[in-house]
Amino acid sequence: MQRRTLLTAATFAAALAGTGLAAHAADVVKIPCVCEMSGAGAVSGTNYHDGAMLAVKEINAAGGILGRQIVMDTYDTQTDPQVSRALVQKAIDSGAYAIMGTVYSGSTIVNMMVAQRAGVPQFTGSEAPNITERNNPYIFRTSSGAQKGVPALTAYFKDQLHVTKIAVEWVNNDFGKGGHDVFRKEMKRVGIDVVADVPSEQGQVDFSSDVSKIKQSGAQAVFVYLNEEEDARFLKEAKKQGLKAPLVGEVTLTGQKVIDLAGGAAEGAFAHVGLATSAPVPSIEAFVAKFRKAYGRDTDHNGIKGYIGVYAIKYATEMIGKFDRKALASKMHGLTLDVKKYPGMLLTTSWDKTGELSRESFMTEVKNGKQVVIGTVPAN
Amino acid sequence: MSQFLQVLLSGLSTGSIYALAAIGFTLVWQAAQTVNFAQGEFVMLPAFFVLIGIHWLHMPLWLALIFGLIVAVIVLGLLFKKLIVEPMLPNGGLPLIIATMALSILLKEGTKQFYGAEAQPYPSLFPQTTLHMDGAVVSVQDLLNLVVSLTIVVALTLFLNRTRTGRCMQATAQNPAVAEILGVNTKRMVLYTFLINAALAALASFLISPVYLAKFSNGETLGLVAFIAAIVGGFNQIRGALAGGLLIGVLDNLTATYVTTEYRAALPLVLLIVIILWRPQGLLGTSEGRKV
Amino acid sequence: MSAGTPVLSVRDMSKSFGAIHAVQGVSFDVMPGEILGLIGPNGSGKSTLFNCILGQLTPNSGRVEVNGQSVSGRRACDLNRLGVGRTFQQLSVFPQMSVLDNIILAGQEHRGTMLGRLFGAPDAGLTADADQMIRFFRLDHLRDTMAGALSYGQQKLVDAAMAFMAGPSLVLLDEPAGGVNLTMLANLKERLVAYNREHGTSFVVIEHNMEFVMSLCTRIIVLAEGRIIAEGAPDEIRSNQTVIDAYLGG
């Protein structure tokens, strides 16, 4: 029976051998990407990773950061928070200068503590409000959190749609709950009555009771805060049941993926998008084209997040003139990168003391099967 | 009232597709005493066979559907039986269960690897029109899903009861020893069962994917719901699995509408526990001669 | 236990399954040290009677007393603690435990309290007793073998040894000779008789093998269609025309 113990020891030996990759080469800088390449978050994670990789290639072709080539290793979290924690640790052990990822908030919440402890700046794609509420000096967003995005919609509901009764349909996980909680707070603040509050399961397929409840509630508008596939299913069901109230989302609802999946049902949906791949901004149009050329497919906003994250690291590092993690983190706080001087940012972007990000954002609508920007919301 | 009708009809439509998966599960259980933990993936996968037919082999939809059905029957029926179930049956139930769990990972990851992690739009089989009935809106797709599923169930029941092969299959499932002494080729009958299971899963896949969209992770919830439906209805009865599927579909919607949305997933589970403890043979099942 | 109290007393036992009356008003006593044979054609109700006595079936009516104490409705494990051992018709060892472990298990539940057993010796202090029992059944060379790897007849011996391990006052043997070859059978019978003589344990034996029953038992009860049709010493039964008719049909 004790053979097993020996075997275990052998396992260790192999484990030791496997970690010989901490080799330091002076002419490279390690910026690993820890993200969701498989599991529920694979779509977002893959785009984030590919966007970041695109920036890495460009920067390396142009001579790297301070003359050093970037090495970006990929660590797949399987959309599992525990795995992501282990992998952030692994990335740090390998000598990371900064870390890209993760995208899913549930993972980021766990692994940001590891990066904080090691003092490694981390550029996350997550949008849950609580990430920047923890006084973690090493976490930075690559798109604004839901607590910034949702209030941008408040004015739209109040001043443009003039609604007094509203419904919210949200996915009952950490992502959806974050948006939902901010939304409830905002509606309370401006005095709009939330008449239907409908949580749904991740991966839910039958939205008939959800739509039917919203229909019965007499809501004049619906705030939809779901993942892409559920967005599409919800839109289809809403169209089927003839739900007339305008459907307004944050980020995902008017994305190209949702439009493809929902077919005609996405027509007329609105969304506030922090970063829209369809924004009528030349820099973003150019990025979208580059991405398509490099990968043969379209990206969603996560591709932009990854892209600008790597560029932000480059610009801030060049400002401090050396590879110093601590200095990088403190430089990022309160930093504004103007797109005219720093074209890799695509849009002028600033970070505050908590790592929260602020920049111009967009109101979009689905028209003729395309996401169209119908207005911009200034940076706050 | 119109709301009730609305959710009822939607529930029936979704439930009818659960029923198809549950029936396949039931058949395999009867024929081989096998619980297939990859049943959800069996429903997920055939939609991708169809997409391969359409996108890679440039087939028209109808041909792609036939192609998908055939590939599903070969891969999920024949190969599953020959390569996994058959060599493992003598090893008892637990290793087989673990193997089907591993198979579900393999199918999921394989699909993701070869077709991508994103959900894929899937062509509708039926027109996207709606009917208005007493204030409720019913899509033609929902109605036809229900009709097609029920037709399949009726056809299957007729096949099992009205044809010689069907009755041989029943004999094999109910009493393999007797079937054997009557000269029935019991091995072949068990194989037929696996083929039918694969075909049912494929049909469920074709019906469900226009709504569910084709995604590698679709099987996760579906498999579980199919089990629950099969158990609630009665492990050893086709009509039990049908009733179980419809019941779960409807109850899920009614709970979400009138009781609780947060705990909508809990109701089928509570039902499952109550049924197992109170009536292990299921609502419509008859107690099996075999020991469980 | 006075010599006058029967070890087992069955009164007016009846059991029916639907319209079939498997056992109808059977009464009998087993006295200390007695070996009682219970025979009868297939379907005569022997097994049903056995199961009713052992609490595996709930009889429609009737009473069972062990050493003067009513045990109706008791669970099998309680019955065992009251001193009733049994063997099974089908093979009934623990196949993936060694012979020694099989035998120790049979005794350990009679030692101390449940918690005491958790903290006490791993063998519950039974190794010596178990070894003695193993020697008694001449299984010494198989002591550490997995019981499932034994031959059919050897497993029957282990089954019997387990029934005796707790020092019962009564053992019910359900077809002990079934499927056992002649040499092994002679061994088994001789061991049973020896055990009976040494410990005064009473046996009730269900058995089809007439030679075995006739030579082992001191008294025989013949059941047919759920009733006792004859009772007496083996020689009386052997020549009883009613019994011959019941067995050969007619």
Add this chain to the structure above:
Amino acid sequence: MLELKDLHGGYGKITILNGVNFVIPKASITTVIGPNGAGKSTVFKAIFGLLNIHSGQVLLDGQDVTRASPAQMIGHGVTYVPQGRNVIPQLSVWHNLELGGITSPDQARVRARMEEVMDQFPMLRQRRNQKAIELSGGQQKQLEIARALLLDPRLILIDEPSIGLSPNLVQEVFATLIRLRDQGVTVLMVEQNAKAALAMSDYGLVLELGQTRMHDRAETLLADPRVGHLFLGGHIEEG
């Protein structure tokens, strides 16, 4: 008609048959008797291809059918009615009956035979649409026997037909078997109810410990005190 030559066999590693030898003539009834565990039922399973045969031969009209599968045995005109309940519980009586001829390519003939068989067992006709599980034990046994007759077998192996049957039904079953014999069918039967069975049989066969101990005309065996002795203890001395 049927000949077993020194047949050895069993389940897995347990050997039950230790050399069974007999020849039974055509159009006769032979009853196999012997104590429990003597291997009576096992002999049937060995003939019908349901057992590991270690050595020896089964000959049917001189043709070697050792280790033929059940389906092949049916093709050779042999049917088997095992001990216990052997109907398909959820199928109707009619469909259960039909299963007896399920392997036949000539289904029209099967239909015709079903009518004939139901003439012999009128109860089956009355209950043709009932589920088999709803029949009483005796009725189920009749159904099984009827099912075994469907393909005009040459040889019927029937194991303990009288278990669970009332005495008058037993007489009926025996009468059916006699009628079959008169029609030229060979019957091989295992029966606990030895006296009655031997009384209606042509031959008797005594098995003990997996070996043939006696094989003689039925009335000879009936008159033999050793038979009674065998059942009530003691051995049959060799010879």
Add this chain to the structure above:
Amino acid sequence: MRRPGKPVLLGLGLVALALAPVGQTDYILYILSSWLVFAIAAVGLNLTLGYAGQISLAQASFMGIGAYTVALLTLAGVPWLVAMPAGVLLCFLVGLALGFPALRVQGHFLAFVTLAFNTLFFLVARNEDWLTGGPYGLSGMPRPDFWLFNTDPNLPFYYFTLIVFVISSALMWGIVRSPWGRAFKALRENPIRAESLGLDTRRITLLAFAIGSAYAGLAGAMFSPLVQYIEPGSFSFVQSLRVLLMVVVGGSGFFFGPVLGAAVVILLPEFLRFTEGYYLMIYATMVILLMVFCPSGLIGLGQRLRDRFRPGRELRGDMKQGAQL
């Protein structure tokens, strides 16, 4: 079982475990610690399933109960040494309750009841956010500090995990060697015979669940300070399957089976990472092949190989009797 050098091998194994973290990165320390934590849960399930033959698909929910209890208590300032027994005791009691269905149903049905229990636990953990933090989960649980031994850095935490693992394994060793262990096996192999030998099978069935669950609770109590963040998804049904996989792949019913199985389930995917997207597929295929060719798991495979060279020992055989579904 009498083999020379058994204590020597055991000692070597312990030394290997003690030396394993020397010179290792934090990542490896974390992976090793999480292996030991899951091994505790798997050792518990091995008692329920491997020894007593009762299938349970709810092991992750008991890890969850233990983890949430410890998280809530330690966040409220209760020391870990007090919080841990509370979590373990709660799991023991809930496990006792979950054992009751096992008195009525077995096999697949029991599997489904426990599966349903696990999913219900998940729903409660997610929906009752006043207690559990809902989908956000709970974070920032402190790692225990024992005066001179502060486990906050990863290295001491590994040793802390190792100590807990060794103590709990030793306790389990004591249980399976005691008459209880024999009773559990008897329950697996032949409950009716066991009952007829005076064994109270009801009580022993409930205990099999309760003890197995208490071990999961202990694993949860370790998981909480290890990850310092818990959320409902960490204790979903899929995680129970992982623990089951550990037990069966390692060798259900063998004492060290689940420890090895946990190593395979947690460490093997890490080794296979170089195959990138294919690693889960390779992993799944390996599990299927193992189940087809050696259903008694890796330890069974090892024994089978050894028996080739050293004939005359009895094989444990397959799990036909007890742990059958």
